Amino acid sequence: MEDNIALPKTMKQIQAIGDELVKGVNAGDFNQAIMDLGATICRPKNPACEKCPIRSHCLASQQHRQDVLPINIKKKNNQDIHYITGGIYYQDQLYLIKNGPDGLLANLYGCPQYAVESPYTFIEAFKEDTGLEIDVIDHVKDIKHVFSHRTWYMHVYLFRLNSDSKSLYSKKEIDKLPISTAHVKVLKAIYSCLEF
Ligand code: SF4
Incomplete structure (x- = not known):
């Protein structure tokens, strides 16, 4: 996803994708697994793609864009x-x-x-x-x-x-x-x- 993930409209899209993914599985386990992955392997800087269990499904890695994605720009103040x-x-x-x-x-x-x-x-x-x-x-x-x-x-x-x-x-x-x-x-x- 090339959109800014800090925008509400992008969050909604991600939520919809997540809702589809957890259909029929334990959502708590899924969330915990994603959080563990983010904390240990798919870190914001230098993700450890070589040992990532979901690498074969990861478009960012396949397209060599893991150092760029996701785009996360948080806007706090309209004067900024x-x-x-x-x-x-x-x-x-x-x-x-x-x-x-x-x-x-x-x-x-x-x-x-x-x-x-x-x-x-x-x-x-x-x-x-x-x-x-x-x-x-x-x-x-x-x-x-x-x-x-x-x-x-x-x-x-x-x-x-x-x-x-x-x-x-x-x-x-x-x-x-x-x-x-x-x-x-x-x-x-x-x-x-x-x-x-
Ligand atoms: S393969 Fe994808 S999900 Fe896994 S660590 Fe690299 S960027 Fe993150």
Whole structure:
């Protein structure tokens, strides 16, 4: 499921699937087994797929998407802005954008971000803007950045770009660019996942 599991409509869908699954079996035992699996094997970070008893039924594992799914973005306050923020790499370079001359972070560089619900919607928005194809690789980190009048929640994902682009920068080049404080935090998290 590529939808945000923190949304009520997604929870309803999951509940309906769960209701179907427990028909004719002991629901308590089923729930306990799922909780045990989540606590010991299918952990949010680094799930132990190699010893998972339900691996043969797991689409996330079969499609190598266990480091990305599920999408779990909890929104607490309407004043907050949630972004999917992309650490988009091609070989040893990162894709950055320069902000326009107006607005909060005018003329500063940063990673592309969209106020969307999932990295898969990010892929569509990025393609619409740039014509470029990317694949999501991993969830990096959730970063909170507080401005005087608003708070950004940046859900940072790693994406692989499938072709070269003029907006790619090496680490050396990025070190010389003016980067917003929020995106300095993002870059630090991205560099901790990439070896360049
Ligand atoms: S195979 Fe699927 S259910 Fe099992 S640990 Fe991996 S991601 Fe979780």
